[in-house]
Amino acid sequence: MIDHSAFGVDPWCLYEQHLDLSLMPHSESLFALSNGHVGWRGNLDEGEPHGLPGTYLNGVYEVRPLPYAEAAYGLPESGQSVINVTNGKLMRLLVEDEPFDVRYGKLHKHERCLDMRDGVLRRAVEWESPAGRRVKVRSTRMVSLTQRAIAAVLYEVEAVGEAARVVVQSELVANEELPAASDDPRAAGVLAEPLVGVSHGQMGSRVGLVHTVRKSGLRVAAVADHIVEGPENLLTQTESREDLGRFTAAVLLQPGEVLRVVKFVAYGWSAERSLPALRAQVEAALAAALQTSWEGLLADQRSCLDDYWSHADVEIDGDPDIQQAVRFGLFHIHQASARGEQRSIPAKGLTGNGYDGHAFWDTETFVLQVLTYTAPAAAADALRWRQRTLPLARDRAKQLRLQGAAFPWRTIAGEECSGYWPAGTAAFHINADIADAVIRYYLATGDHAFDREAGLELLVETARLWCSLGHFDGAGRFRIEGVTGPDEYSAIADNNVYTNLMAQRNLAAAADVAARHPELAAGLGVDPGETDHWRAAAKGMYIPYDEAIGVHPQADDFTKHAVWDFEATSADEYPLLLNFPYFDLYRKQVIKQADLVLALHLRGDAFDEEEKARNFSYYERLTVRDSSLSACSQSVMAAELGHLQLAYDYLGEAALMDLENLEHNTADGLHLASLAGSWIALVAGFGGMRHHDDRGVSFAPRLPPGWKRLAFRILVRGAVVRVETDPESAHYTLESGEDLEIRHYGTAITLSAGQTVSREIPEPPERPTPIQPRGRAPQPRGVHAMRDHTVHSAS
């Protein structure tokens, strides 16, 4: 765990006030910039020292074989790994004859700030070389949210005290040396030298490199241009080689004089376009950026973020850490999704190579919850990516001898890349999760075009999958057997309640969407017999229930299994998956991450309140949270059931997952789902927001101890609803849009534009606080957990 105080607490910025080399791998992820198309890790301008150099293009990957000790039918033979593409952020500095390297000389000042309103990473350094020459270095880095191919750096060097000969080398570097891969299965396979040079060149202040990725054959282009200002003695030159493009500016700076270099970098890639076409594309992007200018890009960036924050922001009075953390999360979610444009949103965005750069259900189940209500166009975009991969998902279903579409458990381009089928292919719930995101999106937006063009096909093909996966038993119950639910400490179980409930919704929604668009549905081969079958399967869906203890087993027989011996498990044996074999985890009652509890949230309409309370209490005793995909769901259900302190503690864990490196792997990239989880815990948890059906959005707000206020907005069917909660009452404002019916603790309220309706908040029910496994209770939050809130600023 990182002491969060290494990073200053400010409502809109993430500050680093001094450089701690041991935190560098971690801060590189926190300070990553991205627009969903290009991703730059927060590496130092000069490249070294580094934890993991990282420049990513969404969709650019290398193919690697997936080996098996024992082969079997249907195992994917090759995987996809995100690769570190051409590094365009490098700005090397030579002061007299000393390269600027924070490990040498004296660092008088080193501050960094991720500005979440300006959308830039700022750095301010004052450095004294080993020979005693002193310079100030200021840089501002951005990955443009408005021009998706563009990233840019403003790099300024000032001589301090005495004159200094200064050389800045602005580089494009391909095939950077990467640190060796770790043994942790969660870390990525690192691929050495994946890029093969195709062409390189320079012209004026411009340099460019084109490569192909060795095995996947994707073609990647990067070009950089520069605008330099400085004293008249300035000399510039450019050069290029296969893996290097370099622009050099050399100058003698008098004390107080500044060398100012603006670097514009344009990226492009394609699997199909010709070399001239790809080169023209990046040159055009660069021209547009130069035409916009650095200042123009900055202004556009701010304006884009202002627009985002105007409806996505969440305000908290009472916990500055969480205030900062939720904005940090929303900022990174925006970065990951803003310009994905029908590419995936990987589990770690474009902030690191963890999980090989794969997208999982994290996107649909967690990230899209946030985007659907704050940036619906980005949610639609992500779902249209899934639709684009339907042909692959249909092929996979065929290979698995199933109907419809079987979406991959993990992938970059749509092919199944999971090399361990019990926790990959068997996790068929990914298909219901995608369907759920489609249903949620349509419910929230009423976007008929999407419904027709994408929703229908996605729901139909996933419903078909469930029909071939499940079967009716003699008693007319529809059973889905031998699948793996969200909890990865269980596998290949029968009638996982989460899966069955999500499949039930999937099947019913497919019948509904087919009824809305009968002709289009017929074009997909849907006939009334098929939709009847979907409705019958949904209606007959078997949901196991353990009468003896009044609890829903996570899957058939789960509650009959031995309970994990938590008393005998020491703190350093977590995460359990690194210390116990799967077979032992699978056969016992021990839960890695919310599974049934996630069903209590997402299918809350399928349980009554007492069932929820009993289930939540039962599963709290078993859940160890060895996954980042758990705390937020536990927070939501704790809040619903009135365990407000517990909900608060889980919120803290979800929100600070990356800021405090709670899973020790933030260095590989941020956990986007957990970042989304802080919004979910706030809005669905303390805001009590649910949206199960077309009866409208409902709220049941209730603040955690010590908070004075929580406010957020959601976008629903074109309307902007603002919800503000204080300890006594909730205030609902329709900021724009047509009259809208919402519910407050079950009571309908009709909102009209500009009007605020306030309602009292009922007392929470009294229930015994649930107990967690020994040592696995979340860190308590509250007044005693507060820290210094001084705001620092980077110069």
Place this chain on the structure above:
Amino acid sequence: MIDHSAFGVDPWCLYEQHLDLSLMPHSESLFALSNGHVGWRGNLDEGEPHGLPGTYLNGVYEVRPLPYAEAAYGLPESGQSVINVTNGKLMRLLVEDEPFDVRYGKLHKHERCLDMRDGVLRRAVEWESPAGRRVKVRSTRMVSLTQRAIAAVLYEVEAVGEAARVVVQSELVANEELPAASDDPRAAGVLAEPLVGVSHGQMGSRVGLVHTVRKSGLRVAAVADHIVEGPENLLTQTESREDLGRFTAAVLLQPGEVLRVVKFVAYGWSAERSLPALRAQVEAALAAALQTSWEGLLADQRSCLDDYWSHADVEIDGDPDIQQAVRFGLFHIHQASARGEQRSIPAKGLTGNGYDGHAFWDTETFVLQVLTYTAPAAAADALRWRQRTLPLARDRAKQLRLQGAAFPWRTIAGEECSGYWPAGTAAFHINADIADAVIRYYLATGDHAFDREAGLELLVETARLWCSLGHFDGAGRFRIEGVTGPDEYSAIADNNVYTNLMAQRNLAAAADVAARHPELAAGLGVDPGETDHWRAAAKGMYIPYDEAIGVHPQADDFTKHAVWDFEATSADEYPLLLNFPYFDLYRKQVIKQADLVLALHLRGDAFDEEEKARNFSYYERLTVRDSSLSACSQSVMAAELGHLQLAYDYLGEAALMDLENLEHNTADGLHLASLAGSWIALVAGFGGMRHHDDRGVSFAPRLPPGWKRLAFRILVRGAVVRVETDPESAHYTLESGEDLEIRHYGTAITLSAGQTVSREIPEPPERPTPIQPRGRAPQPRGVHAMRDHTVHSAS
């Protein structure tokens, strides 16, 4: 499937009357010779053409990494693969200037005969070279059953019609080129050039090679000596290189003259002994063989086999194919086990590199059933091998966070080599299978020394495993969850009936043996508390039962699963594992091999007759027999339940598995368990032999339609019991030993030495014949299936 008529039907020989190159990979396995220490595949003397050259030493393997697409705790990192060691059977022949190769010139005659009483492979060839020179070649090959390090060849060449200059090259060749490995996961990983030369030399007519195995570091020595007879113009020479030792005999033969070469080969290997010690060992073995002489070795071989057949033989009047097949099976079982001497008996013996040369439960559950009652010393030997590997099994249990010993699912030297844990490590029944073999051995022999020295420790450590694998539920039932039973089309299930019943016997027997040897048990840390726990677990063992349909589910909930769509499965989709993903097989009612039906046999004491009948009928509908480990168990239960024709059909499948290549992989080596299965189907099936407890052996004989007689002997507690059955009655003779109580259809009979007791056989019960999945009924046997029984002889 191979048309068995390619091989002549003879009660004591397996004949091949002409050479069919397409059958060569298959016949190499059938004609393999072995003594359990050295194995020579039935390759042609001249080495080529071949299917798979094969020379094996029991325990000599190479280490290879086991790769995983996704790593996890506790997965074995390296495996062991049997390797093709120095080939000592090569006898190359040059006639004038043409190498003898059956693919060229004209083959006037080519006959081979595996003589199961003499224990040799004979070959008689008459060949005309492309240049028109004619020779007769006769060879006799043996792997000595009496001198374990020794194999030998008699090779004779005779000129026919006109004089011929003949050269015989007798070779030792290391690192032979092997055919490329296939994609079939059941085939072995082929390892290229595993041997590294250490030393080589020649002296007189003797050549020798010593190698180490590249990664495992085992040291292997082979030395050959020769005795030559021929006309006076004979010239001989020897030479050696790193991978070649060669003895050459060149001679001009007049028509009718014969060149006769006897080659003695001695093998040795060690992980520990020094190079001089190993060399001395093989030289000594060679000296002993030379002293014995070829004729002496032949006589010893015959005498050893006469002794074996005197109590192991099974006689059948009514089906010459089965008569031959059961002897073929018994011969190969004897070959695989005769001189194993505390090494494993691999699933394919030393007849091929299939399954990487690993030993599985096949040995204890199938092969040792036969050996225990026909060659008990060999059974004890195999179990002492397991005991020798106990330290590794204890380490594995620790790694898996379990108590006691966890024996490997597949191994050569004792380390777990399974690379797919759901069908490897999770198949914990291997431990109960080993225990069952221990219990059976003690029951059959009363061998107190073994009980003290090996049985106790094996039973105690396996009982400890079950205690840590299972748990008592609230109702006091002992449950064993998340394990895989024998059926490999199911995995990771709860309370597999077979596993639980076998564990129950294991636990009870451990308590019993500890009570027999309290002091020794105390030395293993056993106290009364522990044995009480074992008895309680055995007593409380949970055996699931589906009341609704009156059937035992193979494991919890099995009978609730969807039944496989057999109607939609075409013949070419079998074996299913090559055409369907595991997840689909696992979640449906489809059975690869007898699992519950095997429990009906081995734990027949745990079911009443009507339960057996209902269960058998139920599981017959689901069992596809994609494994060679199924037909014999189905035969046994069909016979017990009175389905005599069905039992007969299954017997045919078990007995002809290799002779007719029913699984299409006999080329990789014989299926020892299925070979054992023909004895099991005859003795336990049609003989109705059971031996569940110390109330003695029971019989319930009943012949299949058309048979006139079945006779076999078993060894029980030092006594030899002969059982002879005709259609009306059974005749029990105690050929030697003290008075013995047996049972005939439940009625006790006391036998005295030399006395024969005859009893009538009751009519079989009338039950509807069980039905198999579409297309999966066994091939019908009976009068119409009979073939030409002419006996041919190799000259």
